[in-house]
Amino acid sequence: MVYTDYLQRVLFEDVDARCVVVRLQDVIEEVNKRCADTPAVAQRLLSEALLLSALMSSGLKFSGRISLQIRADSGPLRMLVADCTDQGGLRGTVSVDSAERLPEQTSDLIGELSGNAVLTLTLDPSEGGQRWQGIVPFEGRCLADAVAGYFERSEQLPTVFRLATDGKVAAAIMLQRMPGDDSDSDGWNHLEHLLATVEDGELLDLPAETLLRRLFHAERRRLFPARELCFYCPCSRERVENMLLSLGPDELASMADEPEPVEVRCQFCNQSYRFEPSELAALYPDEAVQGPPTLH
Ligand SMILES: [Zn+2]
Numbered sequence: 151m152v153y154t155d156y157l158q159r160v161l162f163e164d165v166d167a168r169c170v171v172v173r174l175q176d177v178i179e180e181v182n183k184r185c186a187d188t189p190a191v192a193q194r195l196l197s198e199a200l201l202l203s204a205l206m207s208s209g210l211k212f213s214g215r216i217s218l219q220i221r222a223d224s225g226p227l228r229m230l231v232a233d234c235t236d237q238g239g240l241r242g243t244v245s246v247d248s249a250e251r252l253p254e255q256t257s258d259l260i261g262e263l264s265g266n267a268v269l270t271l272t273l274d275p276s277e278g279g280q281r282w283q284g285i286v287p288f289e290g291r292c293l294a295d296a297v298a299g300y301f302e303r304s305e306q307l308p309t310v311f312r313l314a315t316d317g318k319v320a321a322a323i324m325l326q327r328m329p330g331d332d333s334d335s336d337g338w339n340h341l342e343h344l345l346a347t348v349e350d351g352e353l354l355d356l357p358a359e360t361l362l363r364r365l366f367h368a369e370r371r372r373l374f375p376a377r378e379l380c381f382y383c384p385c386s387r388e389r390v391e392n393m394l395l396s397l398g399p400d401e402l403a404s405m406a407d408e409p410e411p412v413e414v415r416c417q418f419c420n421q422s423y424r425f426e427p428s429e430l431a432a433l434y435p436d437e438a439v440q441g442p443p444t445l446h
Pocket of ligand 1: 383419
């Protein structure tokens with residue numbers, strides 16, 4: 151099966167390390183279509199975040215999702231979120247405060263975020279289980295650097311990323327040392343050296359299998375079948391209802407008092423959920439929440 155969007159893993163037999171390749175095309179098109187008004191530099195950063203969340207999803211040991219978030223208190227880019235489920239469902243969104251203040255180059259945008267933003271990685275199991283979050287200052291020359299720095303410091307897992315995007319296709323490769331083994335530094339250094347030879351064109355154009363064979367042809371390795379990735383947003387009317395309920399009865403009552411319906415739009419997929427005042431009032435059936443008075 152040939153996919154346009156996929157993830158492929160390889161394990162090395164003689165070094166405790168793994169390598170993952172991700173290629174995104176339809177997902178990038180879907181996400182960019184949904185944030186068409188967002189300047190290209192922010193779209194590029196979002197593409198990189200989608201690649202990184204897909205790469206990291208390959209290590210999930212439970213059903214759920216991994217989410218990568220950048221949040222800045224000031225500056226033109228306020229928030230960026232990309233997440234990927236264990237089933238390969240990706241979504242992302244970026245919120246820009248003032249598009250005209252955004253620099254054109256990704257490196258300049260990274261410069262603005264460094265020291266001014268935080269990077270959060272969240273593991274969110276879907277079937278109960280403990281939600282886990284790691285929060286570190288955003289540091290590095292690129293987003294991949296910031297995430298690699300996180301793995302190095304917090305997880306003690308040496309990790310190397312290479313990312314490439316051309317606006318339509320985004321592709322990336324990750325080399326990661328397995329936990330608990332640092333005996334074979336030579337083997338690891340050799341793999342790292344091989345990975346450093348990969349070029350953007352190879353990442354974007356070559357099928358993962360060909361790329362991995364070309365890079366690591368002399369290494370004993372075990373290749374796993376490619377897994378498809380796709381755009382997926384789990385939002386639903388029920389989830390929006392729960393969000394509205396969390397606002398509390400007083401807030402809902404004042405919303406239900408307004409004559410106009412309330413429209414909630416999902417920031418990830420733009421799906422709109424509309425609630426009439428009577429539907430808002432019905433969310434708290436046991437509370438004294440009334441809709442607007444009617445004449446009859
Ligand atoms: Zn949605």
